[in-house]
Amino acid sequence: MxxxxxxxxxxxxxxxxxxxxxxxxxxxxxxxxxxxxxxxxxxxxxxxxxxxxxxxxxxxxxxxxxxxxxxxxxxxxxxxxxxxxxxxxxxxxxxxxxxxxxxxxxxxxxxxxxxxxxxxxxxxxxxxxxxxxxxxxxxxxxxxxxxxxxxxxxxxxxxxxxxxxxxxxxxxxxxxxxxxxxxxxxxxxxxxxxxxxxxxxxxSGRWEWLDIQAGIPTVTAGTQEQFVPQMANLELIGGVSFTKGCYPGQEIVARSQYLGKVKRRMYRAHLQSDVSPQPGDVLFGQGPSEQSGGMVVNTQPAPEGGFDMLAVILNASLESGAVHWKTPDGPVLKLLSLPYSVE
Missing domain, CATH: 3.30.1360.120 (Probable tRNA modification gtpase trme; domain 1)
Structure with a gap:
């Protein structure tokens, strides 16, 4: 500055x-x-x-x-x-x-x-x-x-x-x-x-909170190299072209788009907690699996208390019925709507 x-x-x-x-x-x-x-x-x-x-x-x-x-x-x-x-x-x-x-x-x-x-x-x-x-x-x-x-x-x-x-x-x-x-x-x-x-x-945190409400992801040090663009809905906000030609990672991005449904998508969610979640924190679906079911992308304090966030979540974790923060039995995320449709 x-x-x-x-x-x-x-x-x-x-x-x-x-x-x-x-x-x-x-x-x-x-x-x-x-x-x-x-x-x-x-x-x-x-x-x-x-x-x-x-x-x-x-x-x-x-x-x-x-x-x-x-x-x-x-x-x-x-x-x-x-x-x-x-x-x-x-x-x-x-x-x-x-x-x-x-x-x-x-x-x-x-x-x-x-x-x-x-x-x-x-x-x-x-x-x-x-x-x-x-x-x-x-x-x-x-x-x-x-x-x-x-x-x-x-x-x-x-x-x-x-x-x-x-x-x-x-x-x-x-x-x-x-x-x-x-x-x-x-x-x-x-x-x-x-x-x-x-x-x-x-x-500046209030501007970041407004980005969360708008469903606009920001990659930070804690989430670098974690997501292909579609996982963070970037193509839904005009951040990906599938007709422009080659760039680093283009083949992988195109394959994700055309050869099957994206298995992870970004959602807006609320976490009622006194402890702030951080970008890169892992998420878990409900069930016996100990594998990560997602990751926090961005987070800021919410007006009603707790924290609002954008999180990339495995589709299977959503289907399991609940998504937990940091541990398989941690606090449960409440999913919120985005201003655009996630297929």
Whole structure:
């Protein structure tokens, strides 16, 4: 995070833990606001990799699961970067800018993913760089979000994953009533002050909770190389193309799609517990088997207490009647609906 921007947020009441914005002094109020109000948060828990150069589109098309050609000037899309075995190393949001493409992914993964992708540039005219400090990215969500963004000046994008310039910000409309604003660093304090008049400032965990409600998975260090994209429903949110051609893991991903039903799928669930589950925690189906029946993907405190999560679950575990956290006789997950259909 840009230190000048971090200092501004501290003055605005932000509390940090290991460099991550955790809350603005009243975590319970922020949890309630994310559920029923309009919140504003800094998105510096994500980093941005910039891809520039004449060959950047062709290069990324051969590396990522999504069809990079669909990331137009006015359209952002999800995608994944996989191993040759089709297991996801990272999930991301991708969009174009004046210099090429920007890939937003968890800050904890940025350095390793950037280094790995750079290894394959070879003689291509592509420059791969860390662009995290060049802009400030803000998230705003809730029933008052569109009106608040509109006050920055300009027409707010109306369709999901479309991009528009609104005042000083490049605005990406995400699913539902959520927007991401990409701003020059010098314009961020003014935008924050204008938006915060209409919103409750909140820590980054509230944005992650909204991703859980939207069924958008984020691969973290605890879940790298655990899932092929379809296990985490990535093709259901536009993150996989089955017609674009080769990329690392493409054969495995295609085989999973066309040669049989995916045996694991991602679901939204609630766990009533005083102990926070963690990404990578194992899940068990009901019955005598001691084998894992799934894995926690993402988790955050729920407004009603306990924790909401996204979890990849073996179909057979669902059919067994109950899914348990961490041990075969551990607490039972309560399955919740997703905003899209899981076949």
């Amino acid at each position: 840009n230190l000048t921007w971090q200092d501004f947020l501290r003055v605005a009441g932000a509390h940090f833990d290991n460099g991550q914005l955790v809350h603005f002094g009243n975590p319970q109020q922020e949890i309630a606001a994310a559920s029923s109000g309009t919140i504003l948060t800094d998105l510096s828990h994500f980093s941005v990799i910039q891809f520039s150069g004449d060959d950047s589109e062709t290069f990324l098309q051969g590396q990522l699961s999504c069809d990079v050609r669909q990331a137009l000037q006015n359209h952002a899309q999800f995608g994944s970067y996989c191993t040759p075995k089709g297991r996801m190393l990272a999930t991301f949001l991708l969009w174009r800018n004046a210099d090429g493409f920007q890939m937003q992914l968890p800050a904890s993964l940025r350095e390793a993913i950037q280094k790995r992708l750079s290894m394959y540039v070879l003689r291509s005219k592509v420059k791969v760089s860390d662009a995290s400090a060049v802009t400030v990215r803000l998230g705003i969500a809730g029933p008052g979000a569109a009106a608040a963004v509109a006050e920055l000046g300009g027409a707010v994008p109306e369709e999901d994953y479309t991009v528009a310039q609104v005042g000083p910000a490049n605005v990406i409309r995400l699913s539902g009533q959520r927007f991401e604003l990409v701003l020059p660093t010098e314009d961020a304090p003014g935008a924050w002050q204008a938006l915060s008049k209409h919103c409750t400032p909140a820590g």
